[in-house]
Amino acid sequence: MVLYTGRIPGPLIWPLLGNAAIFMIRPGDQLTLVDELMKRYGQYVRLWLGHELNIIVGNPADVRRLLTNNKVNKKGPAYKYMETFVGPGILSGGPTWRLHRKIANLSYNKKAIQHYSVASNKYAIRLAEVLGNKEPNVTFNVYHDVVKFTTLSTCDSIMGLSEDEIKNVRGMSAVVADTQDIYDFAYSNMTFWWLRLPLIYWLSGRKSKEKYYKTNIDLMTADIISLRKNAIEKYGVVEESMCVVDRYIMSGELTDQEVMWEIITFFTASQEATAKIASMVLLIFAHHQDWQDKVYKEIQDILGSNADYVSDEDLKKMTNLDMVYKEAVRYMPIGALIQRSIEEEVTVNDGEYVLPKGASLLLPIHLIHRDPQYWHEPNKIKPERFSPENAKNRDPNVFLPFSLGAMDCIGRVYAESLVKLIAVQVLRRVELEADGNIEDLQLHVAISVRFTKGYNLRVRPRTKGV
Template structure:
């Protein structure tokens, strides 16, 4: 017994001596930050155990607990990796725009087995090449063509909502709609995949993220071991194999089309054509699949969840919903929504932006510091990770008067000059912002405008404070929001 205690004590001393020696610069910086410095750093987990204090082991509940109980900035250790968590706009601006803070934070490494070769996680040097290549697929002349696609798909959904009225799982309902929009508008393989197959890929993406929670909260565990041994990991493996099978079939059909029509190939427009064409570092099939899986994930979850939050907020605030309806009827009326209509839907766009402010669907942004970063009052040491809580930054009364109020007028053209740009970045910011922002906004504007002019949206909810938020990569509510779509009686 005595020998066992001695060995445990000895190993503990060795661990902490080695830890202090290797992490001295980070410990000095965390002493300067103070907040969270005295939380014990344990082997294998760091101080991730503070997540238990929030009542739920997910990133969003941890951030909300920090904001309510401890405040920001906060020292956090993800195993033995130091992370500086903030909600300050001045510091966020430096970090997001710094040329040595472009790579993702260390906690994103948990998702490498799914997205390692995608534009989401590739290192800065490779990312720049991919960004330059893929950005051509999001130019305004290409977006004009997708408006027609999004309008038709939203009309199909409207016919379905007339019988559904209140989706059983509203997040999954709009995520499925978003994934169909992605495949039809961005890959050109929808001709070969049925709606069921497209939605199946979307469901797989969503199921995988739900299962990834268990991997994220066990940072000491190798993802390969998790995939091989744990039930959740084994299920993820099977889901990814099924998704890959569907995508491979679509890619094969796309390749066949391009080989038969070289002129069409020369005028590449959609994502899959860009992946298969020159200029993307000659991506192999595995890399193409990861690109498609990532963009499909981003398109379905972020856009789908953003639509849910927008409709829920409009259902709570009937007077704002009516303003959106009146604008849509004045600008569009009963005709098809076209690209020319979108710039005139200013209040509709403002309502979407205000929803994204209150509910940023990617609520945490993480960056890695490749050199010492001078914040003015302090210097973040090289090798640190920085995490910005967008939910709290975008609800900070320092930047947003009456921050919990749903007030689209904040984003009307005459008021936009009052906004600190870095205090609102639902699509990230700086050189590595979201490449799909223009397309996401087009899809959301078309969808919101079309749905609101056909339905009156109601809800039992009275306030945004009723919702419990949770997130892994993207954010949603723990509860299924109550949201009913009743056909409008038009004279």
Template sequence: MLELYHFVSGFILIVTYIVTYFLYQFWFTRKFKFARSLPGPTKYPFFGSAISFYGLPNHEATTMVHFKYPITYGTRYTLSFGSRVYFTSTRPNDIEKLLSSTTHLNKGAEYNLIMPWLGEGLLTSQGSKWFHRRKMLTPSFHFKILEEFMSVYNEQSKVMVDILKRDSDGGKKAVEISQYITLCTLDIICETAMGKSINAQREKDSPYVNAIYEFNKVLVDRSLNPLYDFEFLWKLSSGGRQEKKHLKVLHGFTNSVIKERKQELLLARKTEMSQKEGGETSENSEVFMSKKKRAVAFMDLLLNVQAEDPNSLSDTDIREETDTFMFEGHDTTATSLSWIIFLIGCYPNIQEKIHKELQDIFGDDKDRMVTTQDLTQLKYLECVIKESLRLYPSVPFISRQLREDLVLDDGVIIPNGVNFSIFPLQVHRNPEVWSNPEEFNPERFFPENANGRHPYAYIPFSAGPRNCIGQKFALMEEKVVLAQVFRNFRLESVEKREDVLLTTEIILRSKDGLHVKAFPR
């Protein structure tokens, strides 16, 4: 009985603490007073706006946030979940005020949910650590270095084209294109980020890819439940246990590659020293040196920094940055490419213009490698990519947690502690900026049409000091993959745009996939 009494007493104390904490937050803090002063769904103590989403499937919640809220509440509104308050705006001037700031650089509270996977890598780190890492990593994305990855983009794209030819059976069978694109981009990112070939396209069932998808789903469930703001409750939940299982796969994969690459780089250094000294190389060294010369992988650059100064980066630091690059350079690019291909397949007239541009550059040669010179000539294709990213930005959510008040141009004060959130899907459909915003029209990005447009009205890669460091990498990869695909196929999308159901995880996806028919050219 005494044990039961202690248990009940402890439980009551915990519940009392939680309720008191949320009631205080709701009634007395500046951020909640601010939240109640602006339009938005009803905010309740403890639950906040979460009640609005209760019982809704992901695709319905996505539609409500991205499409209905701007119509219902206007260009500025607020949300809350537990103790978290969110201010969101579709006004380019407001967005510029936040993203161009060198003060408001801390990511929003929800980015903490990704930290078990990505740690304090470039995406999630704050303050001086972020500044130091950004300065250190920026040279890794210099055009001359990215140019060395062209062979990887081409080789893996060709593998995907060959598999599509086999699986589509001359266009008789529809294929779910995002599955093919995801494995292709995984092969590309593993070679460019880790220096490791994993043949994901040929072997298909990748535990790493599965772990990424499942981790994303778990993360969304956590973000919508205020109780899971408390770490100990999350760890006790089934979602917390699932997260732990997926992290074991994700971290285990990266750690194993770090160990392998360290050994290879050590062997390479020994070989180089041996050759300089005029000595004989070992059999293992000769095998290593006989391997195909490849571009220096992102991980190799980090390992070289560590070798020069062991105190500069730990193995954990290297894993965090590599995992971040793997996530941002794989999942986001795969999703972007899937939406681009789907949209092109919906509009035969636009696809015809792409085919003409490719014909002018490559003629009838479907096998020639795409070069960096070719990329500069793919001007219409680039406009198609940009317009696709306008309608379906891979990253549907950007957020900063304010550490001091932010005063907007019209005098509105957003208090310290509020998360200023931006939904690019809303911003890119703002009718005050974009005429006929639902129309797919690549000509919006012709130079004469884009001239004078507010620079913060289009933010698929974010903007300002914390913009996406890998956007050049992504655009080069996307151009190569698309050039290889559309030199070989004419595509027809099975679904219509209006029938596609959007789901928001970390990435913007289609609920039921994107199916196309691929007819050989």
């Protein structure tokens, strides 16, 4: 394999460790290290992490080609450390991911999202009402409010649960509270090899923490399966309203354990990831009053005073809201650093470099979204960069917030719809504000990106236009 990569630049390789020593840093600093390596060696960097060959590819055109290449349709070895919680399915890229995703697709297509829109509107309005009752001039982390209602929306739409049923699902409140910690825990296992040594894993308390997380996940997912099986037996199912859990149960293709694993995947991907995006959009409004005013006026022009139900057609007309949404997922993409396994030899950089079978790709989406070669003032929030005039002159390969190809984010359409509905209903009821500059807020970069100290803002009720 070394013969294949001799021409790809990279840091000095040490015996046994390779380049692993330079990655013995905090998880939040590892993307910074990748950025430094790319600045030093270019858009293609060779790294040996012990005996595993990893190749960073930062050229956007090659990233697109690789993500859509059937020779690279397998997640990298780091994802196996998520299997403790999500099993060998869609998220970790196990052998069953294609079948499991094919079954789930029908619950995430545009037709399904339209069916979910009644519930999404309902919970967006209820979130907006909660924010409208907040004490004015008091700063708070809006994520904690947002995630409560993205959870309710996800349970209603994706899981098929009523609010009364949700109250009786064991472990759910703990899973919602711990989701970010669970993914940080998995990311630490991916990146800090010494933490995985059995003695250290036990003495450090990580084994007991893993058991705690897994117990709650198992309780929650088992209860959801039981509730949906009982509902199917009692009421049957209607194709157009089938949730993803129903589809898995009715397919007969999955064991109960496999369904449990996919439930936690879809649950967290739908409620936690969507909550982070929605919180980011609201924070942009709080820090950029001009864009808050533009979007509010747009909402009023399109909806008038009646917005109890906002349709997909209404959302499509909101071009300013769309620009803010796209800037939010550019600035804070769901997948910061993607790893893929190369299943067959493939070339990059116009054939100059050969990537051998068995190597792993590291695709730094967050860094591509911040590359000054492609983005003017990339570390600033500027929704106008997504205006039709500005977008048409930009390489389309440099915007990859939900990945690409067969393993892209299955929930991207659901997330966009729910986030935009939340933005509309919140802005109709409250004005948002925040201190300082959003660009100065420290980022926590792990599997995804979030603000280290939360999404802090203030609200005050709107005095007219509602």
